[in-house]
Structures are given as C-alpha cells and as structure tokens.
Amino acid sequence: MNRRRAWAIGGVGAALVVVVAASWLWLSSGDVSPAAGPPATSSAPTPEIDVRTTAQQALDDHLEECTSAEVSDDAVPDGCGIRIPWGTEFASVDDVRFRIEQLPVLELTDGGFVADGGVLVATVSGTSQDGSPRTETYRTDSWMLRGGVTVEGDAVELDVW
Numbered sequence: 001m002n003r004r005r006a007w008a009i010g011g012v013g014a015a016l017v018v019v020v021a022a023s024w025l026w027l028s029s030g031d032v033s034p035a036a037g038p039p040a041t042s043s044a045p046t047p048e049i050d051v052r053t054t055a056q057q058a059l060d061d062h063l064e065e066c067t068s069a070e071v072s073d074d075a076v077p078d079g080c081g082i083r084i085p086w087g088t089e090f091a092s093v094d095d096v097r098f099r100i101e102q103l104p105v106l107e108l109t110d111g112g113f114v115a116d117g118g119v120l121v122a123t124v125s126g127t128s129q130d131g132s133p134r135t136e137t138y139r140t141d142s143w144m145l146r147g148g149v150t151v152e153g154d155a156v157e158l159d160v161w
Contacts, residue, residue: 054156055149056106059115062160063145067098067120079160081115081145084138086124093126104143111148113158118143 066080071093076082081104086093104118120143128134148159 051149051151051156052106052108054154055108055113055158058156058158059106059113059145059160060103062158063100063103063118067100071096079147081118081143081160082120082122083140084122084124086126086136086138089128089136090124090126090134091129091131093124095125097123099123104145108149112146113149114144114146116142116144 063080066077066082069077071077076084076096082098084096099121101119101121102117104115106113106115119141120139122138123135124138125133125135145160147161150157150159
C-alpha cells in the first residue's frame with residue numbers, strides 16, 4: 001500500500017509540474033499589451049499602421065462607452081462583446097458595474113477586424129432565484145469582438161458585431 005501511494009503522489013506531482021510549465025510557456029509566449037504597437041521599422045508611419053492605430057482608438061472609445069452604459073432590462077449593451085451568464089443565478093438584475101482590466105487588441109482583416117485578449121470584470125447585483133439579494137462578480141480573460149472597418153480619407157469607422 002505504501003509503494004502504491006508513493007507512486008500515486010509522485011504521478012500527481014509530475015502532472016502538476018507539467019501543467020505549471022505548460023501554463024508558464026503559454027502565458028509568456030503570447031503576451032501583447034494594447035499599449036505596445038507594432039515594432040518600428042522606419043521613421044515614417046505607413047498608412048496601414050495609421051488605420052490600425054486609429055481603429056484601435058475608435059474601438060477603445062467604443063468599449064469605454066459600452067462599459068459605462070447602464071444595463072437595462074437585464075441586458076448588456078449590444079455590440080460590446082459582453083456575455084454574462086447570470087440567468088441561472090438571478091431572477092432579476094438591478095445593477096451591473098464593469099471594470100476593464102485590459103482592452104482587446106485589434107487586428108485588421110480583409111474588410112474587418114478581430115479584437116481579442118481583453119480582460120473584463122462585471123459585478124452584478126440583483127435578486128437571486130430564491131428572492132434574496134445577491135451580488136456576483138464575473139470575469140472573462142478572453143474578451144473578444146469582431147466587426148467591419150470602413151476607411152474614408154482620414155476617418156476610420158467601426159461596425160462592431
């Protein structure tokens with residue numbers, strides 16, 4: 001019995017080491033902050049960099065507006081990429097407070113954009129299914145949006161889906 005227990009403990013320890021190492025490699029390989037732009041390759045900006053930078057700023061402004069809006073009828077604002085699974089825990093929602101920890105990073109695609117890597121925290125207050133007051137905090141480390149991009153002269157317009 002002692003030998004079997006030692007093998008089991010050793011196996012669990014080895015599995016934990018593998019999981020921690022894989023997590024560390026995964027987190028360290030894809031760390032991109034919204035403030036870090038593309039690497040500078042020349043002193044003159046290219047039009048693509050200007051469009052991306054302008055589109056990122058427009059998205060940032062849009063998401064700031066989304067998270068400052070009041071939630072009505074138990075629904076979050078449309079076109080914000082926010083999904084909160086409160087239906088099983090709340091009979092009704094009175095208030096939702098959002099906190100952006102990291103804005104999604106925008107990448108241009110053919111005729112559109114994909115923005116991911118955002119971190120959003122939502123604190124929901126309301127009435128639980130049993131009728132008592134309830135407050136829950138939800139967090140997503142994978143806040144993502146998609147949409148279209150229209151460029152007219154110096155103006156960049158986003159259509160967030």
